Amino acid sequence: CVILTILALLSMVIALIAVSPACQKFFQTSPIYQIYPKSFADSNNDGMGDINGIRSKLAYLGDDLNIETVWLNPVYDSPQIDNGYDVSDYRSIWPLFGTMADMEELITDLHDRGMKLIMDFVPNHTSDQHKWFNASSHPNHTDHEQYKDYYIWVDSTNGTSTGLPNNWQSVFPGNANSPAWEWNENREQFYYHAFYKEQPDLNLRNDQVLQELEDIMAYWMDMGVDGFRCDALAFMLESKSLRDNPLKDDTQPPSYENMYPDYTENQNGVHEIVASWRNLLKKYSSEPGVYRFMETEVYNEDIDIIMRYYGTEWQEEADFPMNFLLIDIGNDPSSWSGKNIEATVLKWMQNMPQSKWPNWVVGNHDNSRLVTRLGEKRARCTSFLTLTLSGTPGIYYGEEIGMTDYSMSDQTDFRDPERTPMQWDDTATAGFCYNCTPWLAVNPNNNDINVEAAKTEPTSMLSMYQDLLQLRSEVTFLRGWLCVVNSTQRSIVFVREMTGTQSYLVAINFDDGSSDTVDLTAFDTILPESGEIVAASDMTTSGNRQLRNLQIEAETGLVISFKRGGYFNQEASMSGRCFNPRKVCVNVIGLLEVC
């Protein structure tokens, strides 16, 4: 009888746990909000965004948007040849962004609010102004011996600066005949740079360099940083053979675009490095409530190469590789068909290893802004998609208010248009700074598009984000099944469902022409006659909606709650179209839990 009582109590505890999101990590419960630090907020009115500027906006992120996780593009000391991705000191802050003390305050402020900080981590290369490169490139430097093999130095084939080791090309500037090799007069050798010549590649076959990188990660985790977005990982190793990359078109000159990077990207050994970082992160995740996150930036046409960064069944690597599939759909609105989006979603979900966690990115600092590419209503549809799918959505600063590209006449980087200052209000400098000249011109459409206006306008894009982020905090959206139910040329329809909670149907019509009708009669045992619209991308549509032949207005997304007659994930016809990333973890009271 005592045993039965204990068992009964245990069952209650287990039942309680079953609906508790306790074992989801912060990167699962919150979207990741990407801040481009130069452009977010300028606290001292020198025209350059800074860390104290970010600190001043945490109420917006934490309270207005309910964002928990923030990722900063690089804030390390840097000559800023590549917007901070050319780091000259991994352990100090670029003076225009502030000081290390500011950084510590930012971390404290974030943690006080229950928020988390993801830092950019740049392991492939340093700035040519880094002290390692100085010592490495000068044979007479007192520390030369220690640093000489920190970079990839190769002899000339003819003893002079014309004897390039091979045909390898730089990603930047990227035009034809941009060799990835730069001649160094001091060493009378070439060094390799996958990107700008001011970004020499580190020699990651040197154990000392690997140790330096781990020390840097440990330094920032000791400071309290909650994780890393790891930059350009595919480039970490190059073939020791130094053989030419094959050209795509032999009749054209070598260029990054005209070669297959068979000897310069995703070489054997990259995953061993990523795995070693995960093990370091694990060491730093042993305190209760502390978890160190890793996401990876890798572009590749082969989905298997991307997915491999999740790790294997036996060795975890990234929590997720960043998912750029939705960005890859491109800028042509006609590509954003229901069929194409369905195929894109299924491509990630069907290739993702079991028990892993998806993520969705539609914009970042390297791509034209969503509204510019697709128009305002279709941009809403796209965010509607990422915020209601299973997994972690990314939000590029300003995306939530519908900011657009701004092409300047004095543009220095082709990506400047999508990096203009955050539009906080309708004043001349958009509340980014006051009585100042922003480092990049403010988009003059800040008259209409700005946070202040958006907050008070119930149908604004920002209001839509707030609605959807609220909805996303429900357990069905956080960790329920995703079933991709159907698609048409115009629309995609999917369901979020979970035992014991409300089922939701999400329907998005990306077409700007007319409304669409999706036939769902095949599921009439699960779907009732109608359901209730609980969210709409236009922030206007509401009421009940017939479900069997579901009508969706042009360029509109709908979330419809319904009283289910069963589960999509149990239908034979949905095989291969339903996904539930489950993970077993030990919860706070020490019990195994599936979530």
Add this chain to the structure above:
Amino acid sequence: CVILTILALLSMVIALIAVSPACQKFFQTSPIYQIYPKSFADSNNDGMGDINGIRSKLAYLGDDLNIETVWLNPVYDSPQIDNGYDVSDYRSIWPLFGTMADMEELITDLHDRGMKLIMDFVPNHTSDQHKWFNASSHPNHTDHEQYKDYYIWVDSTNGTSTGLPNNWQSVFPGNANSPAWEWNENREQFYYHAFYKEQPDLNLRNDQVLQELEDIMAYWMDMGVDGFRCDALAFMLESKSLRDNPLKDDTQPPSYENMYPDYTENQNGVHEIVASWRNLLKKYSSEPGVYRFMETEVYNEDIDIIMRYYGTEWQEEADFPMNFLLIDIGNDPSSWSGKNIEATVLKWMQNMPQSKWPNWVVGNHDNSRLVTRLGEKRARCTSFLTLTLSGTPGIYYGEEIGMTDYSMSDQTDFRDPERTPMQWDDTATAGFCYNCTPWLAVNPNNNDINVEAAKTEPTSMLSMYQDLLQLRSEVTFLRGWLCVVNSTQRSIVFVREMTGTQSYLVAINFDDGSSDTVDLTAFDTILPESGEIVAASDMTTSGNRQLRNLQIEAETGLVISFKRGGYFNQEASMSGRCFNPRKVCVNVIGLLEVC
């Protein structure tokens, strides 16, 4: 006081454990004796060696040689185009070798003697007579749908048998223009074969194929097999890009030897497969006293590629990749200098990951026999080396009696000379069979070179093996330090030592000219004036030997025990030259143990 008593008892237990070899695995305590089944012993006098023949010789292996671990080249059903490496059924025995019942008896007999069986495992390809290939290559086969992607099928570039997909070449037969693609009339497609065209490569990117291979391993482990020697692992995957391998010499036609196998060997993903096998082996190693072993066959000039098969700090793969560095020294006796051997030993030991276990192979079924290559006395020196170094020596059947190559006029395979029947006695068919015609001619030198004669001759090579195998069972040789002390043009000198046990100095002069003197005066605090010869390769030399200026007779190996004044492994000058593969394991009474 009770606590002190417990502590005292604990210390005693720990002290006992410290000198116990309990946590060494069978592959560490015994050499691996390689049996080429066709040539070892023929039980039914049909001229072909067989499993019952092997069973009849276990007393020789177990009692005379004190061998614990036996590796069989493939015994699976096969058309024998590549001596059994073309498997037509992984779950049955080639009829000329016997039956599955014979195999079960062999396993039982071995285990009854405390011996272990390693099977060859061929995952890269099957025979074209395998039922999978039959179903895969015939579109009308009833099981075609299930097996169609079991092999690597590629369309012709021009729709006919002349449109080779690319320039990839076969290892066999290996002459110029031996495309690795074979046209199949039924599918009107090419299939890929890294080796003979009768050995189609399996498609290891197909999860079903990977599952088949694991099922085969599980089948044999259920039968009691103790481990696998995994064949040709570098070839397991090919680049999906199908791009041409670069030629070494553009002016010469493509051939296996004239290309860099950049798209056909050691591709990304190979180690994930090997890791999955290790995890399967681990599942089969959970019973007390049971351990499932894996060694890998990979040839590469880049030592890092070989070493990677040990696994990483976080994911074990092979117990060891087979070490062919000593074979790579080649057939020219002048290459077998003391300096070169020292460099070869150091190359393995210095590149091996920490806590891993070395191994040494000097002969196998793909290489000319040691005595033929180097002469009898130098062959003794070579075995003297592998049997006294740290790690597992391999012994190719007959090596222990000094068998030599025999070139026949009717040779069908260029490797036949090193695969002639084992010479058991001086009768016409050498005791391999009786009143029979062996499948390969017996080397007529069996008059002099045979087991029976060797057993009674106290200075025979076999007697030397027996002496050294006895010595090797001492804990100092099993798991003590290896310190590579010095070398000259002619000789190598190393030390085996361990806290609390006898220290030994091993000195081998490979030169056939004259004796050598090695200056060891730098170690006069450790080395006494002289030591006692406890083993000599000529089985004659004995007595005391001066150590400070150590004299070693031409083509002679010596093991000298000495009363040490200290440890080589604690000398600063020996940094990077001393090795002690330590592993922490849980022993039978549940305590952590370093061994």
